[in-house]
Amino acid sequence: MIAYSNGDAAAFAQLYERHRSALYRFIRRQCAAAVADELFQDVWTRLIVARRRYQPSAKFTTYLYQVARNRLIDHYRAGGRNLEDAPGDDPPEAPAAGALQPENAADTRQQASRLLALIEALPASQREAFLLREEAGLTLEEIGEVTGVGRETVKSRLRYALGSLRNGMKEWL
Amino acid sequence: MSEHPRDDEDLQSFLDGDSALSRRYKDASDEQPPAKVDAAILAASEWAVGAGPGRGGQRSAPERPGGAVRGGSKWWDKLFSRWSVPLATAAVVVVAATLTLMIERDPELERIERDYDSVALNAPDKRAEEAEQTQTMAGQSDTVDADQPAPAASSRPASAIVKSEAAGAENDSKPARSTAPERLAFRPVQEDDAVAAANAVARKQAADRKEAAGATGRQETPAEPVLGEFAGNVAPPAAERARSSELESKLVDNAVPVERRREADASRVDADVATEEAAAPVAAPTQAFSPAPATAVETEPADVIGDRDGATAPSGMSSARVPAPANSDTRSAARDPEQWIADIEEQLALGNRELARAAVRNFRERYPDYKLPDALAELLPADESGTGASGMEDQ
Numbered sequence: 001m002i003a004y005s006n007g008d009a010a011a012f013a014q015l016y017e018r019h020r021s022a023l024y025r026f027i028r029r030q031c032a033a034a035v036a037d038e039l040f041q042d043v044w045t046r047l048i049v050a051r052r053r054y055q056p057s058a059k060f061t062t063y064l065y066q067v068a069r070n071r072l073i074d075h076y077r078a079g080g081r082n083l084e085d086a087p088g089d090d091p092p093e094a095p096a097a098g099a100l101q102p103e104n105a106a107d108t109r110q111q112a113s114r115l116l117a118l119i120e121a122l123p124a125s126q127r128e129a130f131l132l133r134e135e136a137g138l139t140l141e142e143i144g145e146v147t148g149v150g151r152e153t154v155k156s157r158l159r160y161a162l163g164s165l166r167n168g169m170k171e172w173l
Numbered sequence: 174m175s176e177h178p179r180d181d182e183d184l185q186s187f188l189d190g191d192s193a194l195s196r197r198y199k200d201a202s203d204e205q206p207p208a209k210v211d212a213a214i215l216a217a218s219e220w221a222v223g224a225g226p227g228r229g230g231q232r233s234a235p236e237r238p239g240g241a242v243r244g245g246s247k248w249w250d251k252l253f254s255r256w257s258v259p260l261a262t263a264a265v266v267v268v269a270a271t272l273t274l275m276i277e278r279d280p281e282l283e284r285i286e287r288d289y290d291s292v293a294l295n296a297p298d299k300r301a302e303e304a305e306q307t308q309t310m311a312g313q314s315d316t317v318d319a320d321q322p323a324p325a326a327s328s329r330p331a332s333a334i335v336k337s338e339a340a341g342a343e344n345d346s347k348p349a350r351s352t353a354p355e356r357l358a359f360r361p362v363q364e365d366d367a368v369a370a371a372n373a374v375a376r377k378q379a380a381d382r383k384e385a386a387g388a389t390g391r392q393e394t395p396a397e398p399v400l401g402e403f404a405g406n407v408a409p410p411a412a413e414r415a416r417s418s419e420l421e422s423k424l425v426d427n428a429v430p431v432e433r434r435r436e437a438d439a440s441r442v443d444a445d446v447a448t449e450e451a452a453a454p455v456a457a458p459t460q461a462f463s464p465a466p467a468t469a470v471e472t473e474p475a476d477v478i479g480d481r482d483g484a485t486a487p488s489g490m491s492s493a494r495v496p497a498p499a500n501s502d503t504r505s506a507a508r509d510p511e512q513w514i515a516d517i518e519e520q521l522a523l524g525n526r527e528l529a530r531a532a533v534r535n536f537r538e539r540y541p542d543y544k545l546p547d548a549l550a551e552l553l554p555a556d557e558s559g560t561g562a563s564g565m566e567d568q
Contacts, residue, residue, distance in 0.1 A: 004218070004222070007222050008222075009218055009219045009222045009223075012215075012218040012222075013215055013218070016211075016214060016215065016218070020205075020206055020211065021204075021205055021206070024204060024205065024206040025202050025204050028204050029202075037206070037207060037210055040206055040210060041210050041213060041214060044214045044217075044218075045214070045217060048214075048217055048218050048221045049221075051221070108200060111197060111201070112197065112200055112201025112202075113201070115194075115197050115198055115201050116201055116202065119198070133187070133188070134195060134198055134199075134202075135202075139188075140188070155184065158184055158187065158188075159180045159181075159183075159184050162180065162183050162184060162187055162192075162194065163180055163183075165194055166183065166194060169194065169197065172197070
């Protein structure tokens with residue numbers, strides 16, 4: 001990012017290629033697909049605009065996902081909702097625990113759809129913590145830095161998130 | 174309490190990245206951002222770097238298609254930077270070439286127009302006047318020669334050529350022979366001018382012929398027969414011969430300067446080439462040999478010119494160089510035999526052997542007792558070369 005702020009466009013391309021997929025999924029898991037494209041582009045546009053104000057005081061990934069989180073908060077605030085309370089624009093219905101029978105979900109694709117539906121059904125804080133760990137690979141401390149909470153809070157959120165997902169996927173796990 | 178240890182194990186496994194839930198999520202989640210979004214973002218990043226601080230990140234820039242994202246001013250700047258030099262060079266070349274052609278063309282056109290005007294307006298009168306003088310000179314030559322026996326010269330007399338050329342210019346404008354002095358005098362004259370001058374000569378001759386006919390009792394003859402008479406070398410009447418002698422004496426009184434004669438002699442080198450000149454030589458002697466006063470020209474009848482048969486002056490010799498008859502003191506003083514010999518030798522040196530031979534004959538006729546140099550004596554037959562006493566015993 002420092003190289004790009006000095007005028008190296010290739011450095012930005014390299015940075016974008018490294019983080020584009022994970023960031024897009026991070027946003028996509030928290031909003032609808034059409035909104036995700038716009039928010040994703042806005043996040044990178046903010047980075048471009050703020051390139052000269054960038055200070056390498058923290059890990060770039062932490063900075064990037066913090067910007068993305070702020071953009072999601074702005075999006076939900078614009079809709080009169082709160083990120084902490086809103087699981088998503090169009091969260092998939094979480095299937096009932098007894099509705100999914102092993103014989104009805106034999107293939108992996110069905111398991112993936114089930115898992116994604118369970119993730120989107122998580123509370124925003126738990127989902128956010130889970131995604132920051134799974135997509136961004138952040139540590140507990142980094143997740144706490146991005147979300148503005150402590151390490152134990154992140155740990156607690158992750159613990160609840162994993163419990164919910166495990167319960168929803170207990171037939172396959 | 175039993176759930177916490179399990180949750181901690183699951184959390185630790187999850188944080189280590191080897192949980193079954195984490196593997197299932199990685200398999201299920203494979204979404205990628207659309208390609209157009211990638212392109213827009215990358216374009217925006219490049220545009221921001223190229224546009225400088227404060228302009229990057231504008232929403233409108235990345236949405237522009239393809240390479241046009243860079244901004245209008247930059248696009249025009251690149252276009253002009255690429256083509257400005259070639260275009261400017263081409264424009265300079267075109268303007269310079271145009272100006273050069275205009276500058277070079279204008280003086281030429283002016284000169285041509287000026288020459289044309291002068292030829293069209295002034296030349297005919299001038300040429301007519303010169304033609305009169307030419308006739309006068311030719312008459313001088315004829316009258317001088319008329320007092321002397323005509324040599325058996327093979328070459329055609331110069332004055333006869335002049336007249337025949339004038340006639341030819343009038344009739345069919347065919348190229349005719351000319352003599353060197355005539356050509357010298359007429360170098361600046363154009364072909365068209367020569368034709369006009371020939372016409373003027375013919376008109377003047379016709380007018381003079383009327384006068385002469387009235388004076389001698391002859392019947393008036395139109396101009397065309399006069400020209401035909403020139404070509405036919407008709408013998409002159411006695412009255413005209415007498416008149417020519419009078420005119421000749423006037424001309425010899427205004428003898429040609431030595432330098433001018435030398436200049437004319439030098440021009441004789443082109444005598445053979447002069448045959449290509451058409452009617453131009455008609456007025457030739459007026460410049461190179463123009464000693465005749467205006468009065469003499471006015472009194473000169475056309476018939477004097479018309480009688481060219483038996484003219485003794487060879488084509489290469491000017492009429493002014495023809496020695497004066499012995500009965501005229503003025504003529505004797507006008508021609509120096511030594512100078513004449515020098516001129517002939519010069520002609521011989523220039524390779525004009527026939528010309529020199531004719532001149533030697535003429536000289537011998539004029540000065541029979543003058544001892545010729547061996548080189549000149551060889552030009553004459555043995556019976557004509559003679560061994561006269563040295564010096565000018567009879568002068």
